[in-house]
Amino acid sequence: MDVHRVSNHNVMDYNFDNMESKHGKMLPCQEDRFDSGLDSLKEDELVSEIEEMTLNISEELTQEYEPWRSAVTEDGDTLLHLAIIHEATDHAFQMIKLSHNHPFLNVQNHQRQTALHLAVITEQPQLVERLLKAGCDPRLADDSGNTALHIACKRGSLACFGVITQNSQQHITSMVSFPNYSGHNCLHLASINGYISLVESLVCLGADINAQEQCSGRTSLHLAVDLQNPTLVRRLLELGADVNCLNYGGFTPYHLTYGRQNEEIRCQLYEKTAQELRELPDSESDESDMEDLDSSGDELYDDIKFGK
Incomplete structure (x- = not known):
């Protein structure tokens, strides 16, 4: 399935204007639009900015979680969403490790996508596994009623499908029968x-x-x-x-x-x-x-x- 068949309602505008952490540090602005990262995963400049954002707060991660976890774009994306979309894998792993069984892992953006949805969309099975083992809920649905497993089946992602089913045994019966909003x-x-x-x-x-x-x-x-x-x-x-x-x-x-x-x-x-x-x-x-x-x-x- 062509990656560009992800519907237009999945377009997310990463506008960081007027977003500020509790420490008074302005987050970088980005004027370009990105379709769930699918058309911009290799934008070197933006990836660099995402890494800088994460590095700027990395020293505070073990001491003060709130500024890091509460930072979101106007489209509801957290730093974890952004790290996954732009393949800042090391930073995503770090945030996942420090958020074991924390509600932060299940935050949904304005398209109701969790980090798990985005990891499947961007075909990153290692992140999918880390998220599930850290406590990400595979039953959450986006604004089309699709769980991460729906997306894997729709896109033909064998790797992500295998990781999800192997790490969601307790929910597998309901997950395979759950209908999306199109039935x-x-x-x-x-x-x-x-x-x-x-x-x-x-x-x-x-x-x-x-x-x-x-x-x-x-x-x-x-x-x-x-x-x-x-x-x-x-x-x-x-x-x-x-x-x-x-x-x-x-x-x-x-x-x-x-x-x-x-x-x-x-x-x-x-x-x-x-x-x-x-x-x-x-x-x-x-x-x-x-x-x-x-x-x-x-x-x-x-x-x-x-x-x-």
């Missing part, structure tokens, strides 16, 4: 984006392969058909997906092959679908429903646009 759980997101290895791992972890997303009741198998992904369809069937499951409109996955070009998918599903469920259901809305299905395209399954 998608982690399995749906992995399926939508075609990450078959993540689909396999989620099912092994206990994810319900027949779970229906909340917008239109489609299972991962329905989604795989709509995305015309024969490899995923085959693997889901091997993993035990129910071909006879109906979405909220009364359609089986096989019904969704109508008007679609992939004959391999059609043949796979035809053989396994119950005979009485092979024909389209009779309904006054059948024609319009199928027109919607035919014109939907992959765009329908974007995590933000889905269900519009």
Whole structure:
């Protein structure tokens, strides 16, 4: 998944104007805008400023925590958020070490992103592990309802996915089934984006392969058909997906092959679908429903646009 598909609402304006620590030290200003650090991780000048900010307070860390932990940008980002975004890894490690089981680790910015969210977005699995072992809560959701695990599944981050699941065993059942605000759980997101290895791992972890997303009741198998992904369809069937499951409109996955070009998918599903469920259901809305299905395209399954 392209890093630039992180939605525009994740843009954060790191404006340090009028921000001052309790010791009267003005924090540096930065006029440029950054999209969760994804477009600016290598801005040498800004990284240098972040390091200087952290170094200026490093001598006080073991004696007075409040000025360090309470400093935030106008977008709600703490120094830990900034250190992660700009890959000031040593300083992030230091702050994490000094904040074991402290609420500071779970501070959410104005996009409700925690340090853990940002560590996954910036693909830093070592930081993800440090944060989780220090007490960061993996169940917290951002303003799209995504936990850090949702983001890992959406982005196809195998490393971060592995670290999160290995260090969140006590919450794993609820985490894999938890829907975001678009109605998608982690399995749906992995399926939508075609990450078959993540689909396999989620099912092994206990994810319900027949779970229906909340917008239109489609299972991962329905989604795989709509995305015309024969490899995923085959693997889901091997993993035990129910071909006879109906979405909220009364359609089986096989019904969704109508008007679609992939004959391999059609043949796979035809053989396994119950005979009485092979024909389209009779309904006054059948024609319009199928027109919607035919014109939907992959765009329908974007995590933000889905269900519009």
